[in-house]
Amino acid sequence: SLRRGHAVALDRVLTWDDIGGLDDVKQKITQTVLWPLERRAQLSRLGLTAPRGLLLYGPPGCSKTTFVRVLASHLKASFFTLSPADIFGSHVGEAEATIRGAFHRARLAAPSLLFLDEIDTLVGSRGLTGGSSGGGESDPTRERVLTTLLNEMDGIEGGGEGEALGKNVVVVAATNHPDRLDPALVRAGRLDRAVYVRAPDARERIAIFDVYLRRMPAVVTDAELMALAEEIPGATGADIENMCREAALACLRRGDPAVSAAHLREAKARWVPTLTREMVAYY
Ligand code: ATP
Numbered sequence: 001s002l003r004r005g006h007a008v009a010l011d012r013v014l015t016w017d018d019i020g021g022l023d024d025v026k027q028k029i030t031q032t033v034l035w036p037l038e039r040r041a042q043l044s045r046l047g048l049t050a051p052r053g054l055l056l057y058g059p060p061g062c063s064k065t066t067f068v069r070v071l072a073s074h075l076k077a078s079f080f081t082l083s084p085a086d087i088f089g090s091h092v093g094e095a096e097a098t099i100r101g102a103f104h105r106a107r108l109a110a111p112s113l114l115f116l117d118e119i120d121t122l123v124g125s126r127g128l129t130g131g132s133s134g135g136g137e138s139d140p141t142r143e144r145v146l147t148t149l150l151n152e153m154d155g156i157e158g159g160g161e162g163e164a165l166g167k168n169v170v171v172v173a174a175t176n177h178p179d180r181l182d183p184a185l186v187r188a189g190r191l192d193r194a195v196y197v198r199a200p201d202a203r204e205r206i207a208i209f210d211v212y213l214r215r216m217p218a219v220v221t222d223a224e225l226m227a228l229a230e231e232i233p234g235a236t237g238a239d240i241e242n243m244c245r246e247a248a249l250a251c252l253r254r255g256d257p258a259v260s261a262a263h264l265r266e267a268k269a270r271w272v273p274t275l276t277r278e279m280v281a282y283y
Contacts, residue, residue, distance in 0.1 A: 013073045019063050020211040020237065021204025028195050029054070029067055033170050037077050037111045040168065051193045053153065053171035055119075055186060057178040058197035058283060059275050061238030064174040067197065068115045071172070078109035083117040087145060095141060096148040103152040103169075111168035116149075119173040120180040123149055146182055153190045178283070199236055199280055205229040208237050209264075212244035217258040224261040228268065234275045243267040 016026050035043060036050030043050060056064040072079040082102045087095045106114040116122060123146040153171060173191055175181065185191055200208060206222075206229045213220060232239070244259075246267035251259045 014066065014070045015073065016070055018211060019066055019070065020206075020208030020240075021200045022063065022197065025067070025195055025197055029056075029071065032193050032195070033071055033113065033172060034074060037075060037113070037168060037170055040111075051170070052189050053173065053191040053193070055178065055181075055191040055194040056172065056174045056197050057194060058176070059199050059236065059279050060176050061236035061274055062197050062199050063237050064197045065117065066237075068113075068117075068172055068174065071113060072115075075113055076111075077168075078106070078112040079115070080106045080109075080112060081115040081117065082122070084121040087122060088141075095145050099145065099148045099152060103155065106169045112170075114169060114171050116171060116173040118175065119185070120175045120177040123182065123185065146185070150184055150190065196283060198283070199234065199275060200240075202226075202229045202233070205232065205235055205240060208240045209244065212241055213259065216244070216248055218260070219258045220261050220264065224264075228261070228264055232268065232271065232273075234273050234277070234280065235271070236274055239271060239274055243271060246270065 019026065032051055032054050040050060056067060058064060068081075080102055082099065086102075087098050102114060106112045123142055171191065173185075178194070186194065206225050209220075209225050209229065213225075235243075243264065244267075247259050247263035250263040250266045254263075256263070
């Protein structure tokens, strides 16, 4: 039952409160994705155009995917997702059809949200020859995937003659490597807004501890939590979630009634940082 936190997180509706900190990011994402889908008429009355797509970028384990899951829970819109596994698991030539199928379904079900996970892995870069990051080979399949994706994103906008349902689709993409994206993808009318989902600062790390500790019997004071958060610069949300789970296991091992600062410190002692300084500076 100590794995409950994990299982519950998977099958219950996620809310903004499940993400600790990053209030400005929540606000930006709400304005960029929820408003265009749910308040389209109001926006256009004010002369505001809806963005076509949103790119979430930032280091791994800092809640990009979780943001999309919260959006999906919130939306009065259909939710579709496309990941590299969906595309490259298929046979040669099926990749493009898979993409077109996903966009087609999203258009039919509009208003809808289409999530493209690990988009850098999905598409590669057109005309990437001798690239700077070592992997300079240009892969014909990935180039075709990129072309298909660009066409489909442009197609959302136009909607096509008589295709009244062609409009209200928002694309959200996530990547750890924004620099590896083909510039054509982030042009106006495609992924034309970008939000940086950064690693949490000390105050936000406390908020993330709170998210997980409030789901378990815990006796940890604010001062203890503050001290702990200060001692783990570079910890991601995923690291902190993991520390709380480890602390719960320590609690169980010792037969204690509630998770305490001692359990958290035991977990922290075994923490191996997932982010390096270079990874954070990279953005
Ligand atoms: P990747 O780039 O590796 O896919 P990501 O940025 O999409 O990572 P998630 O998969 O959303 O990260 O997060 C990993 C785990 O860490 C999730 O279980 C998530 O709930 C947790 N997590 C990350 N950031 C936070 C946060 N700010 N508050 C609460 N939980 C968080």
